[in-house]
Amino acid sequence: PSGRQVLGMADALVVNDPITGQGSNNAAKCSKVYLQSVLDHGDQAFDQQWMEQTFEQYWSYARHVVEWTNSMLMPPPQHLLELLGAASQSQPLASAITNAFDDPRQFAPWWFDAEQCQAFIQKNNKQAA
Structure with a gap:
């Protein structure tokens, strides 16, 4: 409601079917990526560009989780x-x-x-x- 930008995390942005049990795993992995990004960023502004880059770092991992989870929802080849x-x-x-x-x-x-x-x-x- 404030109109401010926020950086979403884990399953707030990347939702998976629970079949692979990756919900808490994704949250932990996302937290690790975000923490490292904050620490590496130092005194610079936490702006939209930083948020997008930080999410892209997480997505480079999470996209594999999504692909694998989605494969589990289909009849196995x-x-x-x-x-x-x-x-x-x-x-x-x-x-x-x-x-x-x-x-x-x-x-x-x-x-x-x-x-x-x-x-x-x-x-x-x-x-x-």
Whole structure:
């Protein structure tokens, strides 16, 4: 109501379906990015340009969360069914999937591309052997 500009944070700007459990993760990641941006900014004005740059820093992470979360809302393509099946028999694959929940950027490119996924499965199966 004051007409002043505000810098939104986390799920006030980037809303995800709760299927991937990323709400609190996004808030924590956003807080870290924003804090570092404040500390790096020093005595300069916290103006619109700073707000936009700060959000873009966060978005460079959050866009991957959005893409991954949205992929979970669709019927899984064949390569993901194969990945999950393989992960049920491979600790390295299961760990890679589980650990990527902390940083969904790690899902790219193998989660989204059938050829990359097959190569990822083969690589992890060789490591397990």
